[in-house]
Amino acid sequence: MAEVKNNIVTQGVSGKLGDMIVFRQVHGRTIIAAKPKQSEKKSEKQVEHQKRFQSAVIYGKAATADPAKKAEYEAGKGDKYNSAYQVAVADFLNAPDIQEVNLKGYKGNVGDVITIRVTDDFKVAEVTVAIRNPDGTLLEKGNAVQQPGGADWCYKATALCWRPNHHYGLRPARQRNRREFPPVGSSLG
Structure with missing residues (x-):
């Protein structure tokens, strides 16, 4: 090159x-x-990546068509990205990182607190917590509240858990484009 x-x-x-x-x-x-060499047949992983990138391009175009979102992404420009569109595409492709789910304050009672530390290369727009019973049925679901400092989000339980010593699946975090992330299993004991 x-x-x-x-x-x-x-x-x-x-x-x-x-x-x-x-x-x-x-x-x-x-x-x-x-000239880059391209293989004749694309692997399943390559096809999956192309579909994901195509979704990111669609998101980037839609986000920059919205003046409010475009202004937000314009503020994210820097050395790595020189347009709001590039920032939006990167935001879509780079999911938030759930660094910690702290269950010390959750014993299964209404008002107990679950703290989730979530970071992202651009912005975490919201964190949604779903608490499920061991059989997978939903016990409760709601949005966590961002704490001062930005990385920690707290969720106050709204339902009484009759079996707090069982394993529950928690689903913290959604990025601005509302992709869901896999459950994080944690012991409440």
């Missing part, structure tokens, strides 16, 4: 030249590279 500097002939050029060379524009610079 080579970078072209101060060349009036190739400045702003993008595309391929024959079957060997590709010109790209990256952050206002012209990059020349060998």
Whole structure:
């Protein structure tokens, strides 16, 4: 891969030249590279990734079409991303990270508190907690409240749990695009 500097002939050029060379524009610079080789048949994982990326592109276009969301994503521009669209696509592709589910304050009583620490490369818009019985039926579900400092979210239980010593599946966190994340199993004992 080579970078072209101060060349009036190739400045702003993008595309391929024959079957060997590709010109790209990256952050206002012209990059020349060998044409990438693509396999004839895509693996299942590649197809899945393409579908996920396609969803991210659709989300990015929709988010930047909304003036309020676009302004939010504009604020996220920096060295890595130079447009609100790129920030929105990256936000979709990078799910929030559930770093900790603290059940010390939850004993199965109404008003008990579950604390969830969730981080994201852009923003965690909401954290939804679902508490399920051992058989998978929903006991209760609701939104946690973000605490000062930003990474911790607290959920106050609204239902009495008659069997607090059993394992429950907790589903904390939804990102702004409302993708759900897998349950985190935790012991309440």
